[in-house]
Amino acid sequence: MKTLLQLEDVHSGYGLIEVLKGLNLTVGEGEIVAVLGANGAGKSTMLMTISGINQCRQGRILFNGEPIQNQPPHEIVHHGISQAPEGRRIFPRLTVRENLEMGAFQRANDEALRTGVEQVFATFPILKERQTQLGGTLSGGEQQMLAISRALMARPKLLLLDEPSLGLAPMIVTKIFDIIRDINRQGTTILLVEQNANMALHVAQRGYVLETGKIVLEDTAEHLIKNEQVKKSYLGG
Amino acid sequence: MSGSEIFLQQLIIGLSNGMIIALIALGYTMVYGIIELINFAHGDLFMLGSFAALTVVGLLGLDHLAAGAPGMWSGLFLMLLIVPLFCGSLNWLADRFAYRHLRDSTKLAPLVSAIGLSFVFMNIGLLWGGVPMNVFGLGRSAASPKDFPALVSNVNLLGQSAVEFTTKDLMVFVITLPLMVLLTWFVKGTRAGKAMRAVAQDRVAARLMGIPVDRVIGQTFLIGGALAGVASVVSSVYNNTIYFQMGYRAGVDAFTAAVFGGIGSLPGAVLGGLVIGLARAMCDQYLETRWTNVLVFTVLILVLVFRPQGLLGARAKEKV
Ligand SMILES: Nc1ncnc2c1ncn2[C@@H]1O[C@H](COP(=O)(O)OP(=O)(O)OP(=O)(O)O)[C@@H](O)[C@H]1O
Numbered sequence: 001m002k003t004l005l006q007l008e009d010v011h012s013g014y015g016l017i018e019v020l021k022g023l024n025l026t027v028g029e030g031e032i033v034a035v036l037g038a039n040g041a042g043k044s045t046m047l048m049t050i051s052g053i054n055q056c057r058q059g060r061i062l063f064n065g066e067p068i069q070n071q072p073p074h075e076i077v078h079h080g081i082s083q084a085p086e087g088r089r090i091f092p093r094l095t096v097r098e099n100l101e102m103g104a105f106q107r108a109n110d111e112a113l114r115t116g117v118e119q120v121f122a123t124f125p126i127l128k129e130r131q132t133q134l135g136g137t138l139s140g141g142e143q144q145m146l147a148i149s150r151a152l153m154a155r156p157k158l159l160l161l162d163e164p165s166l167g168l169a170p171m172i173v174t175k176i177f178d179i180i181r182d183i184n185r186q187g188t189t190i191l192l193v194e195q196n197a198n199m200a201l202h203v204a205q206r207g208y209v210l211e212t213g214k215i216v217l218e219d220t221a222e223h224l225i226k227n228e229q230v231k232k233s234y235l236g237g
Numbered sequence: 238m239s240g241s242e243i244f245l246q247q248l249i250i251g252l253s254n255g256m257i258i259a260l261i262a263l264g265y266t267m268v269y270g271i272i273e274l275i276n277f278a279h280g281d282l283f284m285l286g287s288f289a290a291l292t293v294v295g296l297l298g299l300d301h302l303a304a305g306a307p308g309m310w311s312g313l314f315l316m317l318l319i320v321p322l323f324c325g326s327l328n329w330l331a332d333r334f335a336y337r338h339l340r341d342s343t344k345l346a347p348l349v350s351a352i353g354l355s356f357v358f359m360n361i362g363l364l365w366g367g368v369p370m371n372v373f374g375l376g377r378s379a380a381s382p383k384d385f386p387a388l389v390s391n392v393n394l395l396g397q398s399a400v401e402f403t404t405k406d407l408m409v410f411v412i413t414l415p416l417m418v419l420l421t422w423f424v425k426g427t428r429a430g431k432a433m434r435a436v437a438q439d440r441v442a443a444r445l446m447g448i449p450v451d452r453v454i455g456q457t458f459l460i461g462g463a464l465a466g467v468a469s470v471v472s473s474v475y476n477n478t479i480y481f482q483m484g485y486r487a488g489v490d491a492f493t494a495a496v497f498g499g500i501g502s503l504p505g506a507v508l509g510g511l512v513i514g515l516a517r518a519m520c521d522q523y524l525e526t527r528w529t530n531v532l533v534f535t536v537l538i539l540v541l542v543f544r545p546q547g548l549l550g551a552r553a554k555e556k557v
């Protein structure tokens with residue numbers, strides 16, 4: 001399998017605090033890779049560093065073999081990496097449709113925009129119904145669908161998802177994970193950060209466990225589900 | 238003039254000046270909306286625009302033409318291109334070199350830069366007033382107010398009526414109103430405008446979407462500055478006098494207008510501009526001119542104390 005994303009000894013943090021302390025991780029083309037970790041382990045920091053929001057202080061981030069660390073975020077989106085961030089961060093006073101348009105900002109061309117929006121509406125009929133409604137007035141589940149769709153509008157090769165199940169009812173969570181599987185089947189590689197380890201390991205092929213800024217465990221999802229340590233810490237015994 | 242005629246007259250004067258204040262207020266509110274900076278140098282940018290306008294008048298020799306002469310309109314048109322371009326670029330440069338580096342520091346840092354820049358601009362205005370051109374009043378002190386020639390005639394469009402609505406008043410509305418419509422369309426309907434709103438609402442999310450945030454902020458400064466430039470031309474032609482400290486008063490008026498309407502809100506800035514323009518005119522007439530600035534400051538303080546989100550700012554404030 002071809003390696004799409006590779007993190008080599010990545011260091012990152014905030015001010016004097018070092019959060020990522022030499023992170024190594026790879027994502028192969030076509031995979032879903034899950035990253036598990038307790039609160040504050042540095043999962044979001046990792047995604048934000050890949051996206052170019054946080055500075056990569058040391059180490060390299062390779063995408064398709066090319067170093068992309070510390071490039072401006074819009075260049076990284078242009079390379080083909082987009083993110084649905086933690087907390088969704090929908091633009092509250094833009095309409096649903098405008099939110100989607102912003103996701104396609106790097107593509108710019110009207111035709112691409114229209115087909116992109118049509119595809120999203122085909123997958124999420126609810127968003128079509130709500131297209132003129134302000135983003136901030138959507139329910140949590142709808143907002144998560146919008147956040148994922150908005151990230152997909154960039155036609156990414158790699159989609160970064162930060163806790164897509166956060167704060168959602170179990171039924172919606174199942175739906176969101178079905179969608180994640182579908183997106184992957186259609187050819188998008190996914191790096192998924194989750195608290196909901198059970199769900200994450202069921203859609204992912206491989207997984208990593210992140211503890212205080214370092215990868216402490218790496219295996220196939222199948223093995224991780226059965227791993228005693230993972231069971232105890234992340235699967236609720 | 239009867240009582241009601243006097244009132245009507247002040248209404249016209251107040252609305253005309255209000256439209257000019259609104260243009261400046263739009264620049265405050267746009268910049269605040271996107272980076273939460275109160276751009277204290279904005280009033281002084283307006284002042285520099287007025288000096289640029291007078292320079293163009295001198296270079297084109299417009300001061301030798303009779304008001305309303307054919308060459309005058311093309312001259313005015315040219316000024317409306319050059320001066321906004323000048324002010325817009327200057328504002329863009331201010332962002333590029335004075336504010337951009339401070340984007341991720343405390344909010345106080347760019348604020349202090351803005352105050353500093355305000356002094357820099359004011360002193361440039363003082364220097365500019367000493368330029369040896371006839372229009373700057375050769376031989377008079379650089380600091381003295383400059384006469385801005387009457388480029389547009391004072392003909393009363395209402396004929397024999399005691400209330401005057403002159404060609405100058407008409408000019409103010411003909412220039413400012415379409416501009417406001419254009420701005421609304423730009424912000425609501427274009428990709429760049431939507432990106433501006435996206436950046437204002439969540440800068441990190443905007444970055445994640447691939448929006449080049451610094452460029453969008455730069456565009457906001459460019460547009461806000463250009464609007465101040467239009468205000469410079471219109472105000473100079475309307476009020477016929479400029480001086481290097483005029484940016485201070487214009488700044489306070491426009492800032493108050495922006496806060497009154499709800500800082501960050503475009504319709505709010507226009508509404509606030511009109512209210513402040515009218516309040517000034519009415520105070521000049523019915524109280525005393527010397528109380529007018531006091532009135533504006535009082536409005537500012539009252540709004541800040543009792544309704545800091547302003548009249549139309551309720552939604553703009555619920556920032557996540
Ligand atoms: N903007 C920030 N400034 C300073 N410290 C921060 C900032 N954001 C995160 N941190 C710190 O960095 C560490 C890692 O945070 P991060 O958000 O990456 O964790 P996480 O694994 O995503 O946690 P969670 O599961 O709660 O989302 C935490 O200790 C946090 O306090």
Ligand SMILES: [Mg+2]
Nearest residue numbers: 043044045086
């Ligand atoms: Mg997190």
